[in-house]
Amino acid sequence: MPDRDTKGAVRTITDLARIAGVSPGTVSRALAGKSLVNIETRTKIQAIAREHGFRPNQMASGLRRQKTDVIGVVIPLGHDTRQQISDAFFMTLLGHLADELTREGYDLMLRRVVPGKDADWLDRFIGSGMIDGVIVIGQSDQFDRIEDVADGYDPMVVWGNHTEGQRHCVVGTDNRLGGRMAAERLIAAGATRLAFLGDTTAIEFAARFAGAQDSVARLGLPPIVTLRTHLSPDRASEEIARHLADHAGTIDGIFAATDTLAALCLTELRSQGIAVPDDMKLVGFDDLPIARQTVPPLTTVRQDIAAGAQGLVDLLLRRLAGEETESLVMPPQLVVRATA
Amino acid sequence: MPDRDTKGAVRTITDLARIAGVSPGTVSRALAGKSLVNIETRTKIQAIAREHGFRPNQMASGLRRQKTDVIGVVIPLGHDTRQQISDAFFMTLLGHLADELTREGYDLMLRRVVPGKDADWLDRFIGSGMIDGVIVIGQSDQFDRIEDVADGYDPMVVWGNHTEGQRHCVVGTDNRLGGRMAAERLIAAGATRLAFLGDTTAIEFAARFAGAQDSVARLGLPPIVTLRTHLSPDRASEEIARHLADHAGTIDGIFAATDTLAALCLTELRSQGIAVPDDMKLVGFDDLPIARQTVPPLTTVRQDIAAGAQGLVDLLLRRLAGEETESLVMPPQLVVRATA
DNA sequence: GCGCTGGTTGCAAACGATTGCAATTATTCT
DNA sequence: AGAATAATTGCAATCGTTTGCAACCAGCGC
Secondary structure (H helix, E strand, O other), rough: OOOOOOOOOOHHHHHHHHHHHOOOHHHHHHHHHOOOOOOOHHHHHHHHHOOOOOOOOOHHHHHHOOOOOOOOOOOOOOOOOOHHHHHHHHHHHHHHHHHHHHOOOOOOEEEEEEOOOOHHHHHHHOOOOOOOOEEOOOOOOOOOHHHHHHEEEEEEEEEOOOOHHHHHHEEEEOOOHHHHHHHHHHHHHHOOEEEOOOOOOOHHHHHHHHHHHHHHHHHHOOOOOEOOOOOOOOHHHHHHHHHHHHOOOOOEEEOOOOOHHHHHHHHHHHHHHOOOOOEEEEEEEEEEHHHHHOOOEEEEEOOOOOHHHHHHHHHHHHHHHHOOOEEEOOOEEEEOOOOO | OOOOOOOOOOOOOOHHHHHHOOHHHHHHHHHOOOOOHHHHHHHHHHHHHHOOOOOOHHHHHHHHHOOOEEEEEEEOOOOOOOOOOOOHHHHHHHHHHHHHHHHHOOOEEEEEEOOOOOHHHHHHEEEEOOOOOOEEEEOOOOOHHHHHHHHHHOOEEOOOOOOOOOOOOOOOOOOHHHHHHHHHHHHHOOOOOOEEEEOOOOOHHHHHHHHHHHHHHOOOOOOOOEEOOOOEEEEEHHHHHHHHHHHHOOEEEEEEEHHHHHHHHHHHHHOOOOOOOOOOOEEEEEHHHHHOOOOOOOEEOOOOOOHHHHHHHHHHHHHHOOOOOOOOOOOOEEEEOOOO
């Protein structure tokens, strides 16, 4: 029961010290639970602190200790400015991150940035002195900038795609492999003329596309046509409709960069009277909850989001501890439902 | 182009002052763009700062100014601990909040808490000294605690339900009215024996339920049966299935507390061979993107999330400026699609 | 030439918690 | 009992930035 009655406003450790009849230093140590201070005075001080609802100022503490116990999480909105944060995948990842970080005693500072608008979005965050480390969710089209920063700043982990020889520590799914799996599934289901739905300027998506291309090339099928689209649902719908109309009859399998896109595509297919999976096979990516609920249920490539979040936090903490860490690329998993 | 070559490590304002040949105070003023310092030296200092990629330490600044430019956003996970953060509604709201706050020059500190586990989750956050104000997303079952805090702490705004005479400033939809609209729609579509799907210990949901009950009572229909369920998709599915089986034939209209729940319900209905809307009418709440994509598309009660986020931030800023503010309750809007 | 006004700059004291070191007291050993 | 050791506590500097106040300079009018 923190106070609110005792008007004595115990705001600082010094106030508390005065009440307890000891020095500020002792209070600090007592609250930190250090064994240096007598168990008796320690519990007494803690009792007084509780009684007055006192909490040490994190700013002051952070300044002195040069450690804030806050991890920055930044979402660069590079290749699709608007609305990407509402992307279910990132949001779910964010939720898990919050859990993991909390469990480790860290707070989470969230920042969305539009890299195009300010070039040094990452340096600004890091240099602010407010965070002990940073997790970047998605490389977007900022690969180079992230690489630059990685050279001089260790406590950073990035969610995204792993590229041979890159210098920043990344956690992510093997997108290329996932792309291969998706294409192979489409082909196994009978499709031969494939399309990729999504924006390949995002490096993760590009890798998925490349993976699919691998499979197609290996089997001697015609190259995959790419249907460029934004991620925001409103714009995407129209774009998909147009793509579908443009390629009517010339494609029979679609690999969507994202379940969200796949779901959108599914509704468009329905409204254009194209039967799935008979006339068109469809595979998504992520295995979001929505994949289970579309009609028909979506065949997709699963990323383990919870494991990803755990990996991100784990690696970041190890880096904070001074360890050198490898990147972590996790295998995707094909989930066959009914669209391919 | 921030440096990384000039190894001179310009970390503090004092370093910068030495280089510029002025005093730290002048540097501080120059970087703050204060007109007191000569325009010439000011631009020179700013140039040097840029050249060395210097950014003032936010912790120190925050400590001195007693202002952190950070707003806390906290999600209490009271009535359904697990996975609620992935709830699409909250996540979307969070995204908009991030946008709004950024635009106003604030950073966002995210914290999920499980109130059951620590009673003073809110005081802890507020007392940490790390945030200038707090936005609470969802009252969950913590109404009383929030009321307590509101008495002694002004810069707080809560997303949730407005109750007559409450003391904390809240932004939200008129849930009761929304509930009425939902029930009326179900009834207009031909349903007479209604059920409410969701957990009524959450106050927002309780209000929606109450609103529906209003309509039903006014029309002399049998009272609404409530189908208690959790929010996390995995558990909810089974629970819904069981409810549906238990009440087979005894209900013909379902008001789901949430679109997410409604979507889940829809798939369960399908798998149990119950036709929508013929054998069962269904109305959701929120109008999330998914509502447009279910089959058939979901009739639902819309909340304007973007406007909500704007309202939250606007009111919070006004309160930070010392203003007294009223709560903001926004009207919901019925969106008729195909499930009722 | 002297005092004044304005415009710039420097000085030094905050902000609140932490921590190495010294000082104090309590304990133990010879 | 005296001295050495250990256990507590206090002192004061420190983290990096901001800001009230004083100091300084140039230029001005008298």
